[in-house]
């Protein structure tokens with residue numbers, strides 16, 4: 033839909049947006065400070081939002097600081113994206129029971145998802161959500177568990193003005209301005225928010241709020257702040273399509289070099305908003321009559337991920353790191369028509385040893401050129 | 403399941419240990435009653451001895467081998483048992499008491515330093531894992547092991563399949579639990595990236611760093627984590643102690659700790 037006129041929502045009126053969402057039956061989730069990070073959790077009141085909180089992120093480091101800024105969204109993405117809201121980190125896919133005649137009966141365990149509004153979604157995470165939608169919903173095998181939750185989501189984007197040192201969404205073309213995938217978009221400034229609906233559902237909510245129109249100069253200032261956020265980013269990927277370079281470099285010595293530092297811990301793929309790998313297993317009850325079939329997040333950094341018919345094909349770390357990078361930035365293009373990286377920087381911040389995907393990709397890329 | 407089937411006979415043995423792993427049975431609640439239905443518990447150290455010298459199908463062994471008597475007894479148990487499972491860090495790697503293997507050049511020296519009458523102390527020079535002396539069919543890691551680990555392994559054996567062995571790192575479980583990483587936010591020297599899953603990432607869920615009570619995971623890079631700890635400001639002897647702790651005799655922890663101890 034075409035971009036609507038931006039409307040004024042003063043800081044003091046943010047609570048009315050939450051109230052309308054709640055009236056319409058949405059459970060509100062938003063950024064809150066928990067255990068030293070900004071994470072998405074249930075928001076009961078606007079005062080739960082991280083007013084004045086800023087993050088300092090570096091490879092392998094995340095710290096929060098507080099100022100007296102009136103803003104609630106002056107931070108870059110925390111450890112969790114929208115991913116866990118749709119693709120559960122662990123869930124039962126079905127149950128089975130053996131009855132007294134010895135027959136096995138299956139029981140479906142589809143989630144009963146509630147309408148959920150997420151406040152403060154970033155452009156990078158919306159881009160990642162589109163990739164997860166492609167993976168879980170498009171094609172012949174639609175994932176009903178993911179779909180049940182995804183269909184209930186209402187997304188309120190806040191354009192990013194505070195990228196972290198680890199962010200590079202401008203380089204991947206996925207931010208800091210959110211361009212699609214939201215129901216409402218908002219710009220935050222010292223004075224308040226400029227708001228516009230992005231979908232029919234968003235229009236219904238914004239329509240309830242009776243907001244005044246903003247003027248052109250307000251829009252210009254807000255947009256300039258987001259453009260500045262793009263200019264603040266220092267990291268870049270060498271190209272938006274590294275597929276051919278990476279796949280031609282499978283024997284490059286740099287994989288071994290990364291493996292000296294890499295812990296093969298899988299934190300990068302767990303925090304990555306686009307990674308979708310999982311493992312499945314059964315949890316039979318001790319009496320052997322009932323069982324639950326469970327799906328959990330997994331990663332190409334585990335041994336099991338490279339287990340083909342009992343034969344481990346990626347025993348060493350350099351092969352696992354190579355799988356991560358050549359899938360994320362390489363074969364993802366074949367599967368989904370673009371790279372699997374949206375530049376959120378999470379894998380850099382939340383890697384215990386601070387391995388930086390932009391540097392490793394550049395090392396392979398440059399070596400190819402020379 | 404076929405109720406006509408002969409119930410497998412199980413035994414729970416204790417060696418040098420704190421008895422904590424046996425609690426995984428005693429704390430099982432209703433599952434313990436279920437277990438008593440499904441199996442024939444013929445010997446259980448903590449719950450009071452039943453029969454001891456009979457042939458059994460599944461033997462659980464807690465504790466390390468650290469005295470000459472332990473050595474004789476574990477061999478007899480192995481001979482009488484079709485399937486032998488070690489439970490916990492002591493039985494699997496020699497346990498915390500295995501620190502003496504690293505820090506005492508001579509057993510006599512430290513027994514002399516600790517006991518008034520060291521001549522009454524009869525001990526092996528080292529506290530060793532069960533697998534140093536007899537064949538072990540399955541190792542359940544942890545300090546202590548959980549009820550769930552034991553019941554999962556038992557259920558698999560009752561089905562007649564090989565029990566699974568989850569050797570992923572704690573970090574995988576930690577992220578599934580939505581914990582915020584303490585290493586990244588607090589510079590806490592978390593051992594999660596080298597430690598085997600199984601506990602459910604309990605420590606990071608309470609805001610503290612994992613101390614590796616489940617022992618090494620598969621394909622670990624202890625040197626890279628130790629270097630990371632150095633960057634967080636730990637002194638070499640403190641890094642050594644992260645590895646030389648509950649599972650100090652697991653070969654790759656032993657090696658990593660020794661490298662850093664030698665730097666201090």
Ligand code: SF4
Nearest residue numbers: 304373374376377379
């Ligand atoms: S690869 Fe890293 S920077 Fe790219 S989307 Fe995933 S977590 Fe974000």
Ligand code: SF4
Nearest residue numbers: 301307308309332359
């Ligand atoms: S293979 Fe690795 S990089 Fe690709 S989706 Fe799975 S975890 Fe992510």
Ligand code: SF4
Nearest residue numbers: 294295297298300383
């Ligand atoms: S790159 Fe970092 S986060 Fe990813 S597996 Fe290696 S050490 Fe872990």
Ligand code: SF4
Nearest residue numbers: 573576583584592594
């Ligand atoms: S807190 Fe520890 S176990 Fe959890 S992700 Fe961080 S390093 Fe891994």
